[in-house]
Every structure is written in structure tokens, then in C-alpha cells.
Amino acid sequence: MKLTHFGHACVLAEFDSGERAVRVLLDPGTYSADFEDLTDLDAILLTHEHPDHLDPDRITQLAKTNPAARIIADPGAGDRLREAGLTPEVARPGENLTIATVTVEVLGGEHAVIHPNLPCVTNNAYLLDGRLLHPGDAFTIPPSDKPLDVLLVPAAGPWMKASEAIDYLRRLAPRVAVPIHQGGLAEVHRDLHHQLLTNLAPDGTRVEVLEPGTAHTY
Numbered sequence: 274m275k276l277t278h279f280g281h282a283c284v285l286a287e288f289d290s291g292e293r294a295v296r297v298l299l300d301p302g303t304y305s306a307d308f309e310d311l312t313d314l315d316a317i318l319l320t321h322e323h324p325d326h327l328d329p330d331r332i333t334q335l336a337k338t339n340p341a342a343r344i345i346a347d348p349g350a351g352d353r354l355r356e357a358g359l360t361p362e363v364a365r366p367g368e369n370l371t372i373a374t375v376t377v378e379v380l381g382g383e384h385a386v387i388h389p390n391l392p393c394v395t396n397n398a399y400l401l402d403g404r405l406l407h408p409g410d411a412f413t414i415p416p417s418d419k420p421l422d423v424l425l426v427p428a429a430g431p432w433m434k435a436s437e438a439i440d441y442l443r444r445l446a447p448r449v450a451v452p453i454h455q456g457g458l459a460e461v462h463r464d465l466h467h468q469l470l471t472n473l474a475p476d477g478t479r480v481e482v483l484e485p486g487t488a489h490t491y
Contacts, residue, residue: 274404274491276423278483280305281456282326282409284425287488288402290374297372299399299407299425301335302326304456307486309334314342316372319361320409321384321396322349325456329357343372347397347409364397375402381413385432410454412441421447423491427454428466435466439473446475449491452482 275287275294283305287294299318301308304325317335319327327350336344336359344361346354351363364370370377381398398413400406404422406415410432415421424447427438442450452470455463471480483489 274402274423275488276405276451276483276491277488278451278453278485279308280485282320282407282425282427282454283308284407284451284453285311285488286401286405288375295373295375297375297401298335300326300409301328301332303328310338311335312338314339315375316343316345318377318397318399318407319344319346319350319354320381320398320407321347321394322353323384323394323410326350326409327353329353329359333357333359345370345377347395349395366397377401378403378415380415381409381411383411384409385411387432406445406447407453412437414444421445423447423449423451425453426450426470428452428470429455429458429462431457435469438466439469442470442478442480443473443475446478448478450474450478450480452480 277285281304282300284299286297296314297316302325346361351361354361364379366382368379378400381396384394384396396409396411398408407425467482474480
């Protein structure tokens with residue numbers, strides 16, 4: 274499996290299927306960059322409708338250059354995409370999908386609470402190939418007791434505290450944790466959050482901060 278981080282919550286996951294890699298792009302949003310020219314995508318997955326996870330203009334561009342790619346979204350993101358003239362597949366927690374040879378378990382259900390006075394939106398977490406978890410904006414716990422290979426762990430956001438991310442990382446104890454969702458932080462604070470995750474990770478977990486735009490193999 275190869276992962277390329279395009280900043281914030283946007284990650285390209287590539288899975289070896291023998292003849293060619295299955296390429297899945299997750300959460301191409303407004304805080305992310307340099308994913309616009311990707312080709313040969315099999316699917317684009319959206320966890321929820323907030324702009325930092327969903328940029329309708331650039332997703333429309335991707336749909337034109339990747340006409341065979343499936344666009345899969347939670348109900349709220351599905352509404353935003355239809356408003357942009359796209360035709361997404363709406364997926365809900367409890368469903369199991371297959372993208373080429375890659376299985377996708379849809380988990381989650383709701384975005385973490387930012388404030389009780391703000392409306393809560395839907396949020397899908399996606400477990401790909403039983404190995405890679407993108408939780409969106411929530412601390413979703415996979416139902417399986419099988420050890421998780423790679424967790425895309427939220428590092429910061431208005432809906433969370435650093436201590437919650439650390440506790441989430443410790444509970445899931447993946448082999449590798451890749452910090453995401455740090456696009457709203459100044460560099461000095463971004464480094465601090467990454468350092469906290471690294472220093473307080475559980476035994477057996479390696480935290481890797483990915484260089485944007487560079488593929489890493491797992």
C-alpha cells in the first residue's frame with residue numbers, strides 16, 4: 274500500500290492488485306493542494322460535507338479527468354455534490370463496498386461535536402482493505418479486534434483536543450499512525466501536535482509525518 278498526503282485530510286491510497294494499483298483519493302478539500310491533476314483514480318471518497326474535506330470545484334475537475342472514478346460520500350456530502358452537478362453514490366455506516374479489489378467498510382455516522390449550538394452533520398469513516406482507517410472528523414472505533422495497520426489520525430481541529438487524539442491513538446494502537454487534519458495550524462503548533470502524538474504513542478506504534486505530495490510505502 275502506498276500513501277500520499279496532499280495536506281490536511283486529503284490522502285491518496287494505492288493498493289497493489291496485481292495488474293495495476295487501485296487508486297482511492299480521500300477528502301480532497303479546500304485546505305489541501307496539488308491533487309487536481311491526479312489520473313487513473315478508481316474512486317473519490319468523502320467523509321463529510323465541510324469545505325476542508327470537500328471542494329466541489331476541484332472534485333468536478335477530477336471527475337472530468339477521471340470519468341470512470343466512483344464518487345462515494347456520506348449523505349451530507351452527497352447533497353453538496355449534487356448541488357455541484359455531480360452524481361455521487363451515497364454510503365452509510367454499516368455498508369460494505371468494493372472498489373476494484375479493495376473492500377471498504379463504512380463506519381461512523383456523525384461528526385464530532387464542535388459546539389452544542391451548531392448543527393451536527395453526518396460523517397463517514399472508511400476502513401479500506403481492512404488495513405487503512407480514515408475517520409473523518411470523529412474518533413470512530415472499528416468493530417473488529419484485528420490490529421489496525423495504518424491510522425490516519427486527526428492531529429487538530431475545532432472539534433477536538435490534543436489529548437483526545439492521543440487517547441484515540443492509544444486505544445487503536447495501529448502499527449503506523451499518519452497525522453492528518455493539521456491544515457489549520459501554524460507551523461509551530463503543527464510541529465507541537467505531531468510531537469505530542471509521537472512522544473505519547475503506545476508501544477509498537479510508529480508515528481510518521483508524511484512530506485506532502487510524496488508517496489510512502491507501507
